Amino acid sequence: xxxxxxxxxxxxxxxxxxxxxxxxxxxxxxxxxxxxxxxxxxxxxxxxxxxxxxxxxxxxxxxxxxxxxxxxxxxxxxxxxxxxxxxxxxxxxxxxxxxxxxxxxxxxxxxxxxxxxxxxxxxxxxxxxxxxxxxxxxxxxxxxxxxxxxxxxxxx
Numbered sequence: 001x002x003x004x005x006x007x008x009x010x011x012x013x014x015x016x017x018x019x020x021x022x023x024x025x026x027x028x029x030x031x032x033x034x035x036x037x038x039x040x041x042x043x044x045x046x047x048x049x050x051x052x053x054x055x056x057x058x059x060x061x062x063x064x065x066x067x068x069x070x071x072x073x074x075x076x077x078x079x080x081x082x083x084x085x086x087x088x089x090x091x092x093x094x095x096x097x098x099x100x101x102x103x104x105x106x107x108x109x110x111x112x113x114x115x116x117x118x119x120x121x122x123x124x125x126x127x128x129x130x131x132x133x134x135x136x137x138x139x140x141x142x143x144x145x146x147x148x149x150x151x152x153x154x155x156x
Contacts (some may be wrong), residue, residue, distance in 0.1 A: 001093050002032045005137055006063055007103040008056050009130050010037045016131040023138035027145055030093070033138060036063060040105045049107045057110030060102060069099045070117045072109055073133065077120030086144035088119075103133055 024033040038059045041052035064070065069092060080088060092099045101121075102113055114120065123136055 001030065001096070002034065002098040003092070003141065004034045004036055004068075004098065004100045005103065005134060006036045006038065006060060006100050007130070007134060008038050008060070008105040009040050009103075012037075012131045012134070016134060019135045020138050023135070023142045026142045028149065031089070031141070031145055033141060035134065038063060052105065053107050053110040054112075056105050057112050060104075060109075060113055061116075064100055064116075065098075067097060069095065069097045070102060070113075071099060072102045072114050072117035072120045073104075073123065073137070074109060074114060074117075074120040075122055075127070077122035079122045079124065082140060082143050083147065085140055086147040089141065089144045090148055101137060103130065103137075106130070 020035065024035070027033055038056065041047070041055040102109060102117065104110070104113065123133065123140075128136065
């Protein structure tokens with residue numbers, strides 16, 4: 001199966017790419033994690049938040065193929081424990097569709113993207129910088145897969 005992390009924001013620091021790639025490559029051959037970066041809308045005093053989110057949403061929607069499962073990362077989403085994420089991952093594998101995880105820009109995802117998603121996932125009640133979100137998602141997917149494979153990485 002293929003999971004695509006579709007994230008608004010480009011030109012991340014090297015440490016972000018290094019950490020993300022480390023966890024993405026640890027996933028076993030039956031789960032492939034790809035990152036697609038989209039440009040962030042220009043933020044200025046002349047452009048309001050709704051307009052920025054709408055422009056980012058247009059890019060996200062263009063990048064989404066048909067017949068994929070869409071999961072929105074959203075602060076108002078449901079928080080999943082690692083074991084719950086593991087169950088989600090098993091469900092995604094079983095349904096046979098590729099999964100797209102959506103990460104919006106600094107102001108979050110536009111309503112259109114949220115409505116398209118089959119689920120909304122909150123990583124935490126804390127607010128994380130966008131570069132760190134990529135790493136957290138990759139690491140948690142690896143950890144969830146380690147549970148499914150009875151690998152000792154997850155010890156909780």
